Amino acid sequence: MNVPLEGSFDGRRSISGTHEDRLSGLRDLLVCAQGMTVLDIAMNHGLIGFELARFGAALVHGCDVHAPCVNAAREIFAEIATPSRFEIVDLTVGAVALESAFGNDYRQRYDIVLFLGIYHKLKEQTSMSIIADLVRHLTNRTARYFVIRTTMIDELDAIVTNKEFKKVHYSALSSVVGPMEIWQRD
Numbered sequence: 001m002n003v004p005l006e007g008s009f010d011g012r013r014s015i016s017g018t019h020e021d022r023l024s025g026l027r028d029l030l031v032c033a034q035g036m037t038v039l040d041i042a043m044n045h046g047l048i049g050f051e052l053a054r055f056g057a058a059l060v061h062g063c064d065v066h067a068p069c070v071n072a073a074r075e076i077f078a079e080i081a082t083p084s085r086f087e088i089v090d091l092t093v094g095a096v097a098l099e100s101a102f103g104n105d106y107r108q109r110y111d112i113v114l115f116l117g118i119y120h121k122l123k124e125q126t127s128m129s130i131i132a133d134l135v136r137h138l139t140n141r142t143a144r145y146f147v148i149r150t151t152m153i154d155e156l157d158a159i160v161t162n163k164e165f166k167k168v169h170y171s172a173l174s175s176v177v178g179p180m181e182i183w184q185r186d
């Protein structure tokens with residue numbers, strides 16, 4: 001699939017490159033997806049979660065602030081059998097918004113948590129203490145892989161750095177999207 005999804009709604013939604021660009025660095029993760037549960041934070045249309053589902057993920061949950069994105073993800077996942085749930089969540093208020101949107105379905109742990117292309121967006125919208133708390137909340141919810149991509153990777157690294165996690169993958173191959181990393185729970 002090579003469909004450009006340039007943002008056309010507002011600055012928060014803006015998204016770079018094509019779906020293939022945004023898969024850069026993630027292909028090794030796809031190979032590990034069989035049977036895994038996935039939480040995709042700020043998933044846009046949910047296409048990365050969709051790829052993980054196609055590679056055998058057992059469940060995909062995702063959120064985005066933009067209602068048309070959430071509706072698109074719901075429509076796309078209606079085409080496959082993988083259990084999924086997508087909710088409108090404004091992350092500027094922190095993790096409490098995730099807990100209230102997903103209620104009892106919000107898992108204590110997901111095997112894979114994706115935090116792709118959202119750190120630098122949140123920096124334009126909310127305080128560093130809310131973002132740092134959110135990142136800590138998400139790493140606590142990660143059973144295996146915490147996956148990040150941002151143009152400000154060194155800053156986010158400093159927040160993720162944690163004795164319970166080690167960095168197992170780094171890719172800056174793409175000239176279109178920012179560098180990405182996979183942190184694995186030790």
Ligand SMILES: C[S@@+](CC[C@H](N)C(=O)[O-])C[C@H]1O[C@@H](n2cnc3c(N)ncnc32)[C@H](O)[C@@H]1O
Pocket residue numbers: 012013014015016022041042043044045048063064065066069089090091092115116117118121122125
């Ligand atoms: C650059 S896109 C990244 C999309 C996807 N994670 C990816 O890597 O392909 C940023 C996404 O963050 C969402 N977003 C921006 N601000 C948000 C907020 N305050 N709460 C939740 N989602 C937000 C946008 O709607 C958009 O879908």
